Amino acid sequence: MSSTTEAPAALKKNYLTALKEALDEEMARNKLMLCQGEDIGRLGGAFGVTEGLQAKYGENRVVDMPISEAAIVGSAVGMALNGMTVMAEMQFIDFISCGFDQIVNMMATYHYRTAGEVHIPVVVRGPAGAYGGGALYHSQMNEAWFCNSPGLKVVCPSTPYDAKGMLKAALRDGNPVIFYEIKELYRKREIEEELPTDDYIVPLGKAAVRREGKDVTLVSYGQNVYHCLDAATELEKLGISAEVIDIRSLVPLDEDTIFNSIAKTSRVIVVNEAPMTCGFAGELVARISTKAFHLLDAPPSRVTRMDTPVPWVKPLELHVLPTVDKIVAEAVRVVKF
């Protein structure tokens, strides 16, 4: 999405390769960096994000961990306390709940409670998101839990360019970062793109305008960005011009890009596959309502997952999730308001 000229297919890289390159390059430049997680060494990870890293960097720096998310995170915090940078993989982001206490009580608070003596360069990353038939425990977007825990940065890239640049930025950030990867995007051909050969980062806390428009702003992140882009194409046929914003980073949040867009469109819909109640869409609507109310010609709206778990079979799954049709219908309603 970031490259404007067509590159030869062979040079285009998918989202998963982008992540792998980020880890490889950071491991090469930082000898005090370590990767750990379940099945990440010998196997190369359940999805292959760490493939080849153990052969290259050794068993001490690419560590196969016992099945304990709490030990994976807790020991990463100890390593960070003693001078290292750690990538801690959750095999599925759903399993992050098993390491919850170590994340929110140990890791997130460390800098605060030591009055700045200690900072924790740990990136907890893992595959997230629904739409793939993963059912209740392989489909979650549970980012709101961590946005509600001060001290954690929370990000979710949607393109290969961002996946690489943001993972590198996260690993250099010095703060604990919860890094949501979208597993449905890992090998998605349509979004493959050429990546810069030189070292680059994408700063955390900067939103991206993915499509410009003037009638309504669709705010989203992760794979819902593509639902919004598809909806914008449909809306265009109806004579409605939609602007699509990919916030990329939830904490810290780039409010200006959102408000600047609303200043132009005066209407906004937040699209998010996490459940509605206390989800991040609610936070975005609250910020817009309290800080950009004067810019609005219609109440801010949201299209989210229903307040249900994510069911397994396709009709049920799509029933509870945001879809292009649901976004289009809501946009038509909001524009007519």
Added chain:
Amino acid sequence: MKPSQALSKEDCLEIFNQLYLARYFDVRLIKEKKRGRLRGTLYSSHNQEAVLVGSLFGLQPTDWISPIHRDMPAFFMKDFRFGVDNPDRLGMSIEEVCCQVWGKVDSPGRARDNWSHIGSKSKKIIHSTSMLAGTIPVAAGVVYADRMQGGNAVCLTYNGEGSTAQGIFHEALNYAAVHKLPVITIVENNQWAYGTPVEMECPTPDVADRAKGYGMLGLIADGQDVFDVYDKVMEAVAHARAGNGPAIVECKTFRAYGHGDHDDDRAMKYRPSAEIEAGRKRDPIAVCRQKLIDLGYLTGDAKNAYIAEGKNAGDATNDDFPPHVVEYLNKGIEFAIQSPVPAAEEAEQWVFWNGGSK
């Protein structure tokens, strides 16, 4: 030969001295709290001092510790052997610890969290939280990183018997054992986890038995005998430092008072007085004194000088302690009292690191 048999007379007398320091810290703070000069809760280490003194005494300056709520004296006693006035000593000063207790700006954490929730990266003390056994995986990570960087440090983590019921206790020990990490888990088995007796926490009489399941060393120490604690911890440290993996050292002891001072009155009811009396019969200062008399290190008037043992905090006076012990704490308390409270705006600081350093 047991490690304690290699201790010099000076070492043994220093150990005795440290028992007084730990006891006086406790006695004095209980008195200060009763006078209304302190806020927050006190978690007394009374009657458990031998565990702290005996476990800390043989550590190297490069070693790490991870104390919890009932281990407050460990913060200033770490590396004490190196000389209390040595500025390079890798332990906290009594001033820092008192500022933490008093909630003052000169506390290592600028009074952002209470009681034992402090630590120091530079002094190799892991910062505790309220989540029991939660620092064991952190300790494992610390020594993993130390090993990666060519070090040979061990880490002692302190835990109550109650915390052995936590999932993270198992998860962290399992991980440490798989990687043969030099983490020594001291279990201060004081028979009571807040208001719950040990038999409702642990299905086996000895926590140390759990070591077998991880293929690690499991030892039991008489927690009232500072030299037995020293011997068992030194055995575990030597085992771990040689690359043989982690260990559990269970120290059998008894909690003198309530869980915290807020619980003192109720603890007298949920624990039968006969049990309290039996549990406190062997005061660690008295046990050590007898040992030093037997060794001929305490003779004449010194044998019966400063009888601090067998006394409740309310009954003990400054005359029961060597003057330099009282003076040491006075210095810390005076400093803490004049140290300011942090500015309210500091509450917003240090949520995120911005690339600067303290």
